[in-house]
Amino acid sequence: MQREILIVGVNHRSAPVEIREQLTFSDSLYDQTLRQLPTLPAIDEGVIVSTCNRVELVAATMEGDCALETLTGLLAGHASLSQHQLSDHLSVYRGREAVRHLFRIAASLDSMVVGEPQILGQLKDCYARAAALGSAGTVLHRCFHKSFSVAKRVRTETGVATRAVSVSAAAVELACKIFDHLEDKTAMLIGAGTMSELAARHLLAQGIHGIIVTNRTFDRAVDLARDFHGMPVPFEDFPRFLHIADVIIGSTAADTYVLTPAVVHQVLRERKYRPLFLIDMSVPRNFDPSINDIDNVYLYDIDDLGGVAEVNREERSREAQKAETIIEEEVDTFWKWLTSLDAVPTIVALRDKVEGIRKAELEKTLASLRDLSPDARAALEAMTAAIANKILHAPLTHLKQHDRQREAFYLAAARQLFDIEDEEPDDQ
């Protein structure tokens, strides 16, 4: 029996959107399931993390295997899929892996758009609902609070995609002010740079209908298009497709303009003057700036979007590495705390602590009372031992007896009240 954390569910990497949709909980069902979670076999505490990219059940348990079965069954029943159908798409994290996964979600390292800031708020909401309904207990309280502080550390200590994210977010905000809704719009990427890729991901997350990708190296276009479920187009042919696109993002290394006012005029005629949003992500620029003077065309370059030229790949991966290191450290700290939440070592530590205090104080007293008889010394020894035992009796009985769901609470409380172990202070 090992206390552990278990995360079972689907996310944007493990399952396609059709499956994720089936697993989404309606509002009333969400609360009902939350209340039900801690009463299920082997589940001590539970939180449902549900966002547009994931539905994952987080549970604290003492019997991992049994809990895994319970949660899988719950999800399969909820989605009306057979366990077999579901298992292809299910992602399961156990033990330290689960803690790491939760921390990575909070720090937005597991997001579709890495570094996007909304996920933390969503995670906090999910946790707050579980806390309000009493389905999260000592272990998950600690784990989620920890994940929030990890997210904060990652945000302040590393530059994971922040700049790129703000540029993409600005692009999406603009798209939403030009177009009423994105569901029937198409975006085209000319050149497959990191920034344009990120902007495309943001647009996809906002529900844009389709993505066309063109690149001088056609293979790269094919790769990226596959990633977006989009359409790759050979670079020589892209002008023929321009009129389909409502948003055009340029990020080629070309040193001449890829789009000129004349071409845009032509394209506009073909699309009956429906508005066109052009985003120039590259330096030197791909789109002739005078295009912005054309009616119904809105051209923004990277400066307009409040960004600076593309952060290079190396720097990005270095920052990501830094974030992973922070997460690893925090997983260690949390894991140490979690494994310490066991009755036997806690009781031993508690006894040691009190015994240590008793011995130290006794020695100090005896040192100042040199002319005490051996009998009197023995009596003092016996008395202090009796006091220590009597004080410890009630807490130790509680620690030994309580049912499992309360046990973690009492263990954590005892460790904190008696200041056992030199764990770092709780930052919440």
Next chain:
Amino acid sequence: MGGILLALALAFYLLATATFSGHVVTGRDAFRRTALALLACAFGLHASSLAVRAVMLGYDAITTFQDELSFVACLMVGLYLLIALRANLTIVGALVTPLAFLFTLSSYALNAPSAALAPSLQNIWLPAHVAPAFLGYAVFAIAFCLSLLYLVQEKQLKAKRKGDLFRRLPSLEALDNLNHQFVTWGFVLFTMGVLTGSLLAKQEWGELWSWEPVQVCSAVTWLLYAVLLHARSVGWRGRKAAALTIVGFAVLVASFLSVNLVFPGKHGGTFG
């Protein structure tokens, strides 16, 4: 009775205008909701005052310039409340409400005695002429507000200024589509008003078309909106369409004022 209700409606229009301004400046949702509630109250009071008037005066209820102003304002607010239920178009109220206030205030301040209508006009053709014509004006007035907002938002997008107002205004596409719908409906109603007006003229004056000031002005306005709708069908959208809608409305208002105040003609000093 009707006068008291109208005065109350005016007070509510003023309050709603202030609250809408608060929403535009601060973007706070409480202001938005309060403004809508105040405007709904104002509409209720205004509509009741018109109803009281209609019951008391019958066919004479809408005979003078100030009657028309008040009627159009009320229709305009009613229409706005209908679209405000839909999505994030509340901000349009920040233009519609002061406009309604201005119309109603002018109507209230003029306060001329209601004129008696020739008995020969007191038949079913009169409401058939007045109702679509005035509803058409109200629809054009909303289209005008939408166009103003479009131009503001378009300017901000082109100039790449992303201020608070930018965030509060709806998307260009939404404004443009709605503008198109409103101009289309306004045109249909206005056309109906002109046609029934001609029939009424035939009955009253013996000929369908007599180059009356009101007929000439209506024809010019009608032509302008017809051009706008045609231009849209060949791809004139966005800024140009918005500008033309504003010109159309300016011509409409100019006709309305000139026919009522400068060249009354035999239409009886009303443009409707």
